[in-house]
Amino acid sequence: MKYPHEASLASHPSLPPSSNADESRLLSSPQLLSSQSLLLPPQVASPGMEIDAAVQASSDGRLRTKYDNAVYVVQRAFALYPFEEIAFSFNGGKDSTVLLHLIRAGYYLHKTSSGDEAQINTVQNCPLRTIYFETPCAFPEINSFTYETVSTYGLPLETIRSDFKSGLEGLLKEKSTKAIFIGTRIGDPNAVGQEQFSPSSPGWPPFMRVNPILDWSYRDVWSFLLTCKVKYCSLYDEGYTSIGSIYDTVPNALLSDSSTGNSFRPAYMLSDGRLERAGRAKKTSNKTETNSVASNGMNNAEGEQMISRSASVIVVGDEILFGTVEDKFGAALCKKLHEIGWRVSHVTVVHNEIDSVAEEVERCKSTDDVVFIFGGLGPLHSDVSLAGVAKAFGVHLAPDEEFEEHLSQLIGNSYIGNRNEMALLPEGITELLHHKMLPLPLIKCKNVIILSATNVDELDMEWNCLLDTQESGLLRTKPFVSKHLSTLLPDVKIAPVVAKLCLEFSDVYIGSHRISRTGPLVVSLIGKDYQRVEGAAAKLSGSFEGLFSQVDSCK
Numbered sequence: 001m002k003y004p005h006e007a008s009l010a011s012h013p014s015l016p017p018s019s020n021a022d023e024s025r026l027l028s029s030p031q032l033l034s035s036q037s038l039l040l041p042p043q044v045a046s047p048g049m050e051i052d053a054a055v056q057a058s059s060d061g062r063l064r065t066k067y068d069n070a071v072y073v074v075q076r077a078f079a080l081y082p083f084e085e086i087a088f089s090f091n092g093g094k095d096s097t098v099l100l101h102l103i104r105a106g107y108y109l110h111k112t113s114s115g116d117e118a119q120i121n122t123v124q125n126c127p128l129r130t131i132y133f134e135t136p137c138a139f140p141e142i143n144s145f146t147y148e149t150v151s152t153y154g155l156p157l158e159t160i161r162s163d164f165k166s167g168l169e170g171l172l173k174e175k176s177t178k179a180i181f182i183g184t185r186i187g188d189p190n191a192v193g194q195e196q197f198s199p200s201s202p203g204w205p206p207f208m209r210v211n212p213i214l215d216w217s218y219r220d221v222w223s224f225l226l227t228c229k230v231k232y233c234s235l236y237d238e239g240y241t242s243i244g245s246i247y248d249t250v251p252n253a254l255l256s257d258s259s260t261g262n263s264f265r266p267a268y269m270l271s272d273g274r275l276e277r278a279g280r281a282k283k284t285s286n287k288t289e290t291n292s293v294a295s296n297g298m299n300n301a302e303g304e305q306m307i308s309r310s311a312s313v314i315v316v317g318d319e320i321l322f323g324t325v326e327d328k329f330g331a332a333l334c335k336k337l338h339e340i341g342w343r344v345s346h347v348t349v350v351h352n353e354i355d356s357v358a359e360e361v362e363r364c365k366s367t368d369d370v371v372f373i374f375g376g377l378g379p380l381h382s383d384v385s386l387a388g389v390a391k392a393f394g395v396h397l398a399p400d401e402e403f404e405e406h407l408s409q410l411i412g413n414s415y416i417g418n419r420n421e422m423a424l425l426p427e428g429i430t431e432l433l434h435h436k437m438l439p440l441p442l443i444k445c446k447n448v449i450i451l452s453a454t455n456v457d458e459l460d461m462e463w464n465c466l467l468d469t470q471e472s473g474l475l476r477t478k479p480f481v482s483k484h485l486s487t488l489l490p491d492v493k494i495a496p497v498v499a500k501l502c503l504e505f506s507d508v509y510i511g512s513h514r515i516s517r518t519g520p521l522v523v524s525l526i527g528k529d530y531q532r533v534e535g536a537a538a539k540l541s542g543s544f545e546g547l548f549s550q551v552d553s554c555k
């Protein structure tokens, strides 16, 4: 077991800089108390209120809201069911660790809600029945963390050594169990159709599944664990982001530390939580072999890198569609994305109309990893980009205090219009991307990034800031390799050979264009695997001995 060490905390983007130095909270953490038992008497270990205090003291408003809702669900469960008929399904994973501390805090609040001083002073650690389905294929680190944690918090453990369904049947026969707390989150394969209180599925023994963290994101989980400074299983510091069995779980290749070659960064460094299960892969032998070897001979890390991510670009501008201004952003961004190994699925120019923006965002947001929008940002009637994004996600625009603060610092009193209007951002889906070079943070709504550049130089600056900011989600992937061959042969002559080549080299993009009607034809071969691109180029020129020559650029 490990503590999230100081350096890790300092580098966590969602933490306020002061959170490391908060000694009073460090001292009230039961984990630190247990490791400092020589310094402090054990009875100081608090029964859950330190969790509440840590979250309430945090400057992360989103975390506080998620926490309040989750703890409310926990308290409702304690109010609805007899305490001895509730169980907590704990397996040492990060989600169930979050749940453990929410239950402790919820129990404390439930017990003290009457405001009775005597109650407040006597409330103990939450003695909730805890069930763990132990299997021989669990990671030893998970097993030891589970056992140590239940012991630290005095939880009565019932270890079940059979599958979930028959284990639960046996449990319910033995002890009346009306509700079970589970750490399921939206995005887990089994979360589909579930709500915070969901009866068990047909065919399963009857009980209420209580899911207090159903709406928590990967990032919320890590914000909570780091803010509360609680222990979590050490595997998460070794690149594991979601833990199943030793046979199907490896560290997440997206956290591979390229500078050291074979070590991994901690789980909380994963910027795109949607990929937390990327480490749930088939493994060929034991745990030390961190990356699986797929049938194509690539290991997991290489495979991840070979998959290019895709982006789309939406330029909002009536002037471009009227032909009075030429769009330079689309082309510039395509080049930049190509340089980091990303594919651009399309560049679209739309009118300055909410519906036009909304329709395009709606189309791109679910098919591309990131969507970029240029233009339509500001206080003018034609600045509709944010309203369009809000409409595409089905949310309202609402005042964003943090953004308003930045705006007022930037434009001060010189702005005479309604400043609030510029600080209206899509509610609940907006993240501000900060960078010391940016006069104003960039706005990111889920996977849509709104760029504020007004020319290509400003775009260069914003792009560099985005690459430097983990939350942008712009991970560098393996760069493309290109080869350009030129020939004076007519199209009809090479067409059948190129068509066959496309089938044989389906992982290589093969395209062609002419610089002029009578000039040479340039065939471009672009891919991520150097050998394959070389192979395709050799095959093409070999088919027309001496009639193709290599060119450096496709222009």
Ligand SMILES: Cc1cc2nc3c(=O)[nH]c(=O)nc-3n(C[C@H](O)[C@H](O)[C@H](O)COP(=O)(O)O)c2cc1C
Residues within 6 Å of the ligand: 089, 164, 180, 182, 188, 189, 190, 199, 200, 201, 204, 209, 243, 244
């Ligand atoms: C306490 C408990 C209750 C469960 N109840 C149900 C259920 O009602 N219906 C169901 O299909 N699966 C149920 N499951 C199985 C889970 O849906 C899921 O398979 C399990 O949590 C493993 O998740 P993982 O594949 O992400 O490791 C339950 C699991 C546990 C631990």
Ligand SMILES: Nc1ncnc2c1ncn2[C@@H]1O[C@H](COP(=O)(O)OP(=O)(O)OP(=O)(O)O)[C@@H](O)[C@H]1O
Residues within 6 Å of the ligand: 089, 090, 091, 092, 093, 094, 095, 096, 097, 131, 132, 133, 134, 181, 182, 183, 184, 185, 188, 241, 242, 243, 244
């Ligand atoms: N072996 C188990 N014993 C008890 N509860 C379990 C077990 N496996 C899963 N659960 C319950 O199902 C929940 C969801 O499991 P899941 O694997 O998605 O999350 P986790 O294990 O907490 O974290 P991670 O996603 O990092 O593995 C757990 O939080 C826990 O409540």
Ligand SMILES: [Mg+2]
Residues within 6 Å of the ligand: 093, 242, 243, 244
């Ligand atoms: Mg798990």
